[in-house]
Amino acid sequence: MDLKGRSLLSLKDFTAEEIRFLLDESKRLKADFKAYNREKPLKGLTLGMIFQKRSTRTRVSTEVAMYYLGGHGIFLSSSDIQLGAGETIKDTAHVLSRMLDGVLARVYAHEDVKELAKYSTVPVINALSDKYHPLQILADLLTIEEHKDRLAGLKLAWSGDGNNVCNSLLIGCAKMGIDMSVATPKGYEPPNDVVELAMGFAEDTGAKIVITNNAEVAVKDADVVVTDTFISMGEEEQEKEKLVAFKDYIVSDELCANAKSDFIFMHCLPYKHKEATEEIFESENSVVFDEAENRLCTVMAVLNAFMGQ
Ligand code: CP
Numbered sequence: 362m363d364l365k366g367r368s369l370l371s372l373k374d375f376t377a378e379e380i381r382f383l384l385d386e387s388k389r390l391k392a393d394f395k396a397y398n399r400e401k402p403l404k405g406l407t408l409g410m411i412f413q414k415r416s417t418r419t420r421v422s423t424e425v426a427m428y429y430l431g432g433h434g435i436f437l438s439s440s441d442i443q444l445g446a447g448e449t450i451k452d453t454a455h456v457l458s459r460m461l462d463g464v465l466a467r468v469y470a471h472e473d474v475k476e477l478a479k480y481s482t483v484p485v486i487n488a489l490s491d492k493y494h495p496l497q498i499l500a501d502l503l504t505i506e507e508h509k510d511r512l513a514g515l516k517l518a519w520s521g522d523g524n525n526v527c528n529s530l531l532i533g534c535a536k537m538g539i540d541m542s543v544a545t546p547k548g549y550e551p552p553n554d555v556v557e558l559a560m561g562f563a564e565d566t567g568a569k570i571v572i573t574n575n576a577e578v579a580v581k582d583a584d585v586v587v588t589d590t591f592i593s594m595g596e597e598e599q600e601k602e603k604l605v606a607f608k609d610y611i612v613s614d615e616l617c618a619n620a621k622s623d624f625i626f627m628h629c630l631p632y633k634h635k636e637a638t639e640e641i642f643e644s645e646n647s648v649v650f651d652e653a654e655n656r657l658c659t660v661m662a663v664l665n666a667f668m669g670q
């Protein structure tokens with residue numbers, strides 16, 4: 362499978378076989394991180410890591426991944442580079458492409474990471490935008506497969522905001538044959554273009570995509586229950602109204618009683634203590650830290666495939 366030189370802005374641009382390849386590569390890398398530290402497949406290569414927003418998991422997993430792969434990751438906070446002081450994305454892309462072998466970027470507007478990729482001559486990896494979070498979903502798919510031994514035929518339920526993580530899960534589930542039911546309050550549904558894309562991919566795999574405002578309906582018989590913060594980065598001023606709107610979408614024991622008895626609970630983290638009860642977050646069904654751990658091997662697989670030989 363040759364992914365070298367491509368950019369990863371959304372999983373929508375990748376086939377199920379390419380996603381399968383990245384998941385299998387992740388498993389291979391996870392089995393022996395240290396072997397890659399010895400082999401150093403990205404020796405001599407550099408990755409710029411632009412962050413317009415905070416990050417724990419994405420930043421640390423990417424820096425560690427570059428170290429294990431033998432390359433070098435350079436953290437570029439947007440408030441410290443000229444991009445944050447008015448230099449255009451286009452000029453930034455031209456300059457970084459002449460010095461680096463890849464660029465990873467966490468941005469506010471998805472259009473900005475698209476613009477970065479348009480003018481870059483090196484691979485660009487989306488490390489979260491307001492629309493998509495593809496690196497997270499590779500880790501999520503791997504975590505589901507580790508706990509459920511399969512992907513196709515499972516049911517995943519989302520209760521919460523129709524946000525970037527939800528959008529990427531819709532694409533990833535549809536492509537891998539997982540049924541996905543999304544429950545959001547009215548007005549917070551995932552965008553139509555994403556739902557249409559997911560429904561199109563689902564036609565090929567037989568996955569069922571359901572968008573509803575009823576959390577019990579979404580969670581009914583689910584194998585996997587997922588939520589995320591109700592207040593994404595950049596939405597802080599909406600906190601008051603959103604917390605009111607989302608009160609019936611909090612993942613609780615009561616809501617999860619509708620799921621299969623062996624359901625797993627997932628959350629990309631950080632957990633803001635409003636979107637799921639402490640009982641669920643700390644329960645035996647919760648696999649949130651396995652999910653966080655899987656950010657490392659999945660980003661290693663991505664960097665190796667897109668930047669390596
Ligand atoms: N899940 C995730 O992307 O976390 P960070 O914001 O810590 O990178």
Ligand code: NVA
Nearest residue numbers: 524526589593594630
């Ligand atoms: N939806 C969240 C995800 C954080 C990893 C956000 O965009 O802030």
